[in-house]
Structures are given as structure tokens and as C-alpha cells.
Amino acid sequence: MAIAELSPGLTLIVGSLLIPVLRGRLRSAYLLLLPLLGLVHLATLTIGEFGVVEFIGYELVTLRVDRWSMVFGWIFMIATLVSAIYGLHVRGALQPMAGFVYAGSALGAVFAGDLMTLFFFWELTALSSVLLVWAGGTRSAYRAGMRYLIVQIASGMLLFFGALMQLNATGSLDFDHIGLDGPGGWLIFTAFGIKCAFPFLHNWLQDSYPEATEVGTVFLSAFTTKLAVYALARGFAGTELLVPIGAAMTAFPIFYAVIENDLRRVLAYSLNNQLGFMVVGIGIGTELSLNGTAAHAFTHILYKALLFMSMGAVLLRVGTVKGSELGGLYKSMPLTAAFCIVGAASISGFPLFSGFVSKSMILSAAGIESYLITWTVLLFASAGVFHHSGIKIPYFAFFAHDSGKRCAEAPLNMLIAMGIAAFLCIGIGVYPAPLYTLLPYPVDYAPYSPSHVLAQLQLLMFSALAFSVLMWTRIYPPELRSVNLDFDWVYRGPGKRLLSALTRSVGDLRAHAEGSARRGIEGMVAGLSRTHGPSGMLARTWPTGSMVLWVAVLLGAYLLFYYF
Amino acid sequence: MSKSTGTSAAEPKRWLDRPENVRKVYLSVWVVCAALLVAELFIDKHGETEIEHWFGFHGFFGFVACVFLVLAAKQLRRALIRPEDYYGDR
Numbered sequence: 001m002a003i004a005e006l007s008p009g010l011t012l013i014v015g016s017l018l019i020p021v022l023r024g025r026l027r028s029a030y031l032l033l034l035p036l037l038g039l040v041h042l043a044t045l046t047i048g049e050f051g052v053v054e055f056i057g058y059e060l061v062t063l064r065v066d067r068w069s070m071v072f073g074w075i076f077m078i079a080t081l082v083s084a085i086y087g088l089h090v091r092g093a094l095q096p097m098a099g100f101v102y103a104g105s106a107l108g109a110v111f112a113g114d115l116m117t118l119f120f121f122w123e124l125t126a127l128s129s130v131l132l133v134w135a136g137g138t139r140s141a142y143r144a145g146m147r148y149l150i151v152q153i154a155s156g157m158l159l160f161f162g163a164l165m166q167l168n169a170t171g172s173l174d175f176d177h178i179g180l181d182g183p184g185g186w187l188i189f190t191a192f193g194i195k196c197a198f199p200f201l202h203n204w205l206q207d208s209y210p211e212a213t214e215v216g217t218v219f220l221s222a223f224t225t226k227l228a229v230y231a232l233a234r235g236f237a238g239t240e241l242l243v244p245i246g247a248a249m250t251a252f253p254i255f256y257a258v259i260e261n262d263l264r265r266v267l268a269y270s271l272n273n274q275l276g277f278m279v280v281g282i283g284i285g286t287e288l289s290l291n292g293t294a295a296h297a298f299t300h301i302l303y304k305a306l307l308f309m310s311m312g313a314v315l316l317r318v319g320t321v322k323g324s325e326l327g328g329l330y331k332s333m334p335l336t337a338a339f340c341i342v343g344a345a346s347i348s349g350f351p352l353f354s355g356f357v358s359k360s361m362i363l364s365a366a367g368i369e370s371y372l373i374t375w376t377v378l379l380f381a382s383a384g385v386f387h388h389s390g391i392k393i394p395y396f397a398f399f400a401h402d403s404g405k406r407c408a409e410a411p412l413n414m415l416i417a418m419g420i421a422a423f424l425c426i427g428i429g430v431y432p433a434p435l436y437t438l439l440p441y442p443v444d445y446a447p448y449s450p451s452h453v454l455a456q457l458q459l460l461m462f463s464a465l466a467f468s469v470l471m472w473t474r475i476y477p478p479e480l481r482s483v484n485l486d487f488d489w490v491y492r493g494p495g496k497r498l499l500s501a502l503t504r505s506v507g508d509l510r511a512h513a514e515g516s517a518r519r520g521i522e523g524m525v526a527g528l529s530r531t532h533g534p535s536g537m538l539a540r541t542w543p544t545g546s547m548v549l550w551v552a553v554l555l556g557a558y559l560l561f562y563y564f
Numbered sequence: 565m566s567k568s569t570g571t572s573a574a575e576p577k578r579w580l581d582r583p584e585n586v587r588k589v590y591l592s593v594w595v596v597c598a599a600l601l602v603a604e605l606f607i608d609k610h611g612e613t614e615i616e617h618w619f620g621f622h623g624f625f626g627f628v629a630c631v632f633l634v635l636a637a638k639q640l641r642r643a644l645i646r647p648e649d650y651y652g653d654r
Contacts, residue, residue, distance in 0.1 A: 254633060255633065255636060255637045255640055256637075258633060258634055258637035258638075259637050259638070259640065259641040259644070259645075330580075331575075331578060364612055366612075367611065367612025367613045367616075368612050372613060375612075375613060379622075379625060379629075380625075380629045380633075383625070383626040383629040383630055383633075384629065384630065384633050387630045387633060387634070399580070402581070450607045450608075451607060451608060451609045451610050451611070452611075454600065454603055454604060454607050454609060454622075455609060455611065455616065455621075455622045456622070457600055458597075458600045458601075458604075458620070458621075458622035458623035458626065459622040459623070459625065459626040460626065461593070461596050461597050461600055461623070461626075462597055462600075462622070462623040462624070462625075462626035462627040462630075463626040463627065463629070463630045464593055465593050465594065465597050465627055466626070466627045466629075466630035466631045466634070467630060467634075468590050468593045469631075470630075470631065470634055472590055475634070475635075475638075476634060477634070477637070477638045477641060480645070481648050482645045482646060482647065482648060483645075483646050483647070483648055483650050483651070484641065484644040484645060484646070485643075485644045485646060486644075492651050493650075493651070
């Protein structure tokens with residue numbers, strides 16, 4: 001099989017196996033070489049279906065190359081390169097290895113031509129990316145990682161059963177338009193929705209991303225959710241339900257973003273908000289809106305990574321990214337501040353920055369197709385995102401009142417990574433034609449009309465005026481050390497206590513009914529906890545830790561039951 | 565993780581350290597907004613929806629949206645705020 005018939009994801013996954021063997025400069029060089037090889041690999045691909053393997057009587061297409069998979073393939077590989085450069089200062093092999101396997105799995109999923117290949121890589125993204133959360137090294141990172149893993153595995157299981165139902169209903173495992181006609185379609189839709197952080201399925205994102213290391217979050221921000229956007233665009237384009245779901249996603253996280261103190265969590269909320277634009281684009285389902293979704297995913301990965309990189313640099317140098325502790329850092333980290341502002345201008349959609357040329361396609365499509373309420377919500381969210389990501393992030397970190405903190409500028413590798421991302425953000429904004437040629441459908445769209453530029457500038461500058469007035473008059477709420485309750489309260493707060501109580505009472509009941517069997521099961525659980533818990537940590541957080549195991553056991557049992 | 569060091573007493577004052585300059589920045593936002601409204605007199609605004617043709621629509625909408633966002637979020641926080649160790653795993 002020629003290299004052009006292998007998924008580009010495999011270049012990264014197989015290539016990552018060498019990372020632990022290499023040391024020092026050699027490893028650094030290799031970490032740069034691998035995504036560059038990946039880019040070359042992408043360039044060699046031709047449109048078509050390759051890498052067909054037979055699996056239990058079905059033909060699986062491991063490499064489907066078309067305009068949709070290529071546009072996501074390019075941006076995923078670019079994001080891998082930027083993240084790799086950003087993480088060059090990290091000494092251990094775990095993070096780069098996990099990052100590359102994660103990126104490779106996301107690429108594998110994007111090039112998957114059937115639902116089983118998609119499922120395989122879908123699960124691999126979950127298993128590899130949780131290591132990036134755990135690399136945060138704190139107890140809260142460990143527990144957030146566990147919750148993350150449960151949710152991601154659940155998404156994979158739904159995809160798996162949905163795929164089997166699709167196979168049963170249609171006789172095919174092809175990953176094309178799925179729709180919501182059958183129960184299999186609904187299961188797959190929910191699986192994609194979890195990874196895409198639909199409302200009420202979203203908390204894993206804001207929970208886990210801010211707990212990862214400075215490098216881990218940059219990797220995380222690029223792949224999981226955009227893979228879900230890609231999968232939704234493939235399987236559910238034109239599904240009307242996605243329009244209100246996406247509109248809700250754009251609007252409701254921004255309220256949280258305004259009052260959140262952890263600036264990386266603010267970015268996680270705004271990531272959720274940006275996904276909403278893409279989901280609306282998929283729901284509208286016209287060529288313009290779908291092009292808008294693909295273009296916005298492309299630009300979003302770059303500016304979101306840039307924003308997370310700038311906050312990661314602050315975390316590395318100052319030790320915190322809490323708005324209540326920061327301020328005045330432009331004096332110590334002027335370049336990081338400048339890069340952060342480029343990211344902020346891009347996410348806000350300022351003319352000449354990347355968000356402007358992509359987000360406006362989705363807004364225009366909503367207007368053209370007469371989704372007036374949705375259009376108004378998107379406009380509100382556009383003003384809101386400028387407010388909390390465009391202004392709040394750079395303002396509270398780098399300006400505001402001087403916190404008195406002085407530190408070194410970000411390391412050179414981080415500055416280079418941020419510089420590349422910033423260059424691309426401005427480059428795409430100034431000259432969008434190359435991006436437009438990559439999009440799935442022919443582009444007939446001119447973002448730079450005087451009318452459009454003026455409208456956007458008015459929207460943004462008057463939003464800035466609102467922020468300035470509220471700051472000047474001291475009405476703006478100060479950053480406070482706090483957490484804000486979100487939907488995860490139902491499974492982390494009282495819901496978790498309810499679950500524990502239920503577990504206890506079921507345990508008691510069972511103890512009375514089958515005393516000896518219970519002792520046997522407990523022995524097995526204890527043994528599994530010992531073997532599966534990294535240095536016994538699993539045993540200390542028994543309810544959450546073992547939940548993953550039990551979910552896997554239950555689903556495995558169900559799978560066997562299904563087969564026989 | 566490198567720790568930050570304290571403020572040096574000899575550190576020179578930056579432009580933004582002077583309150584009168586912060587005031588200039590604040591006023592300049594007003595000026596830019598006014599200029600953008602004036603510009604609308606010379607640029608024919610068109611869009612996909614009817615309301616986009618109203619004079620100053622985007623500016624007015626942006627201002628009201630952000631004030632609403634902040635005031636609503638402020639009220640929301642009163643109900644949602646909890647101490648940092650609320651979930652007990654910080």
C-alpha cells in the first residue's frame with residue numbers, strides 16, 4: 001500500500017511511537033518534522049477512496065479524500081504543527097506523544113469513510129486526549145479528566161450502537177448523510193452532539209480544558225469539538241433542529257463568560273459559543289452556510305489556539321490565569337499581549353482579521369434564508385463574543401489595574417508558535433482567497449463591501465463603547481475568586497450525592513441478598529482498582545474512578561448480549 | 565514554573581499608567597463611534613435583512629446587546645456564584 005493510500009492520521013500516530021526514544025534536540029527536531037511530514041502526506045493525496053480493509057465481512061474505507069475531509073485535514077495538521085512548536089519546552093515525552101496520537105486520531109476520523117473507522121478514531125481521540133488533561137497534575141485535573149473520559153466514552157458508545165442500528169436499517173456502514181429518520185440516526189446525532197458540546201451536554205468542555213497543562217489545552221482546543229462539527233456537517237447537513245441548537249450555543253455560554261474568573265474557562269465558554277455559529281451553518285444547510293461552517297472551523301482553530309496559547313504563556317510565567325489575580329502584564333509580556341490582541345480581534349471578527357471573512361458567511365446565510373430570530377441571536381452573540389473574548393481576555397490579563405506582577409516574556413518556542421498563528425489570522429483576514437478555494441463548495445462571496453465593513457465596525461466599536469462606559473462608571477462586575485454553577489451541578493453537586501446514596505443502598509440490598517457473591521465482586525473491584533488506578537489514585541476517588549470502569553463493563557455486557 | 569518578581573521601585577511610568585491618558589483612550593472610543601455614525605451618511609448600507617438598513621442599527625444593537633449582556637450576567641452571578649472550593653476538588 002503506497003503512502004498516499006494511508007490515512008494522514010497514521011503518520012502522526014505511528015510516528016509518535018518514536019518520541020519516547022528520542023532525547024533533547026533530536027526529539028525537538030523530530031516533533032517539528034512529524035507534522036511537516038504530515039503536511040507533505042496531505043499534499044500527496046488525491047480525491048477518492050483508498051485504504052479499503054475488510055473487517056467481519058464489511059469493507060471499511062480508512063481514507064476518503066474529498067473537499068470536506070481535505071479542508072479539515074489541512075487545518076488539523078497546521079494546528080498540530082503550531083501546538084508542537086508551542087510545546088517544545090516540555091521535557092517529558094507523555095504530552096507530545098499524547099498530543100500527536102490525539103491529533104492523529106482526529107485526522108483519522110476526518111478521513112474515515114465509514115462509521116466503524118470513525119468510531120475507532122473517535123474513541124482514540126478520547127483516550128489520548130484525557131492524558132493531556134491528567135498531565136495538569138493536580139487533583140482537580142485528575143477528577144475533571146475522569147468526568148471528561150466518562151462523557152467522551154459515552155459519546156463513542158452511542159456512536160457505536162447508532163452505527164450498528166444504521167447497518168441494520170440500511171445495510172451500509174458508509175459515513176454519508178445520516179439524518180434523523182431512524183433511531184440509529186438519533187443515537188449518532190447525540191454522540192456527535194456530546195462532542196460538539198450541545199447545550200446541557202457541554203460541561204465536559206468548560207470542566208476539563210482549563211485543567212490541562214498550558215500545552216494540553218492548545219491541543220485540546222483544536223480537535224475534539226471541530227471533529228464533531230465535521231461529523232455533523234457530513235451526517236446532518238440541513239437538519240433544521242441544528243439551527244435552534246446552534247443559536248442557543250452561541251448565546252448562552254457568553255453570559256457565563258462575562259462572570260467567569262478563570263480566563264482559560266472564559267475561552268472554553270467562548271469556544272462553545274463559536275461552535276454554535278458552525279452548528280447553525282450546518283443546520284441551514286445551503287452551500288453558503290456550509291462553506292461558512294468549514295471556513296469558520298478553519299479560522300476558529302487558529303485564533304482559539306492563539307488565545308489559549310497566550311493564556312498558557314501567562315499560566316507558565318505567572319502561575320495563574322485568574323482575572324482577579326492578573327493585570328498590567330503588558331509591561332512584562334508585550335509580545336504575548338500583542339499576539340493575544342490579534343487572537344481577540346480575529347475571534348471578534350474585526351475587518352482584516354480571520355473571523356470576519358468566515359463568520360459573516362454564516363450570518364449572511366441566516367439572513368438570506370430568512371432565519372430572522374436566529375440572525376438576531378447570532379448578531380447578539382457576535383457583539384457578546386467581542387465583549388468577553390475580544391476585550392475581557394486581553395483587558396484583565398494584560399491591562400486593567402496593575403497587579404504588580406512582573407515576569408519574563410514567554411519562551412521563544414511559544415512566541416514562534418503564537419507568531420505563526422497570528423500571521424495566519426491576519427493573512428486569512430487580509431487575503432481570504434486561498435481559504436475560500438479550499439472550501440467544500442465554490443465560493444461566491446465578497447466579505448469586503450463598504451457596507452459590510454461599516455456594519456461590523458459599528459457593531460464592534462459600540463460594543464467596545466458599552467464596555468468602556470460600564471468600566472468607567474464601575475457598573476461592570478469585578479473579577480471574583482469563585483466558581484459559577486452550571487449544568488454539571490446535577491452530576492457534581494446534589495446529583496452526585498444522590499448517585500452515591502443510590503449506590504450505597506443498592507450495595508446494602510445486594511449484601512443482604514447475596515453476601516458471598518458481594519465479597520467476590522468487591523475483591524474483583526479492589527483488584528481492578530489496584531491495577532487500573534495510576535498509583536492508587538483511582539481508589540481514592542472511588543465513585544468517579546470506578547464509574548468509567550463500570551460504564552465500560554455494562555456497555556461491554558450489552559454488546560455481547562446484542563451479538564447473541 | 566518561573567515565579568513572578570515584585571514591582572521594581574525604579575520602573576519607569578508607562579503611558580497608560582497616567583490617568584489622563586486612560587481618559588484619552590476612553591474618549592477616543594466615543595469619537596470613533598461618532599465617526600462611524602457619520603460615515604454611514606456616505607456609505608449605502610445594505611444587508612440581507614430589512615432592519616440592517618435602519619440608520620445606525622448595528623451600533624445601536626451592539627451597545628444595547630452588550631449592556632444587556634453585562635447587566636443580565638451580573639444578576640445571574642448573584643444566583644450562581646459559589647466559593648472556589650464548592651465542589652471540593654480544587
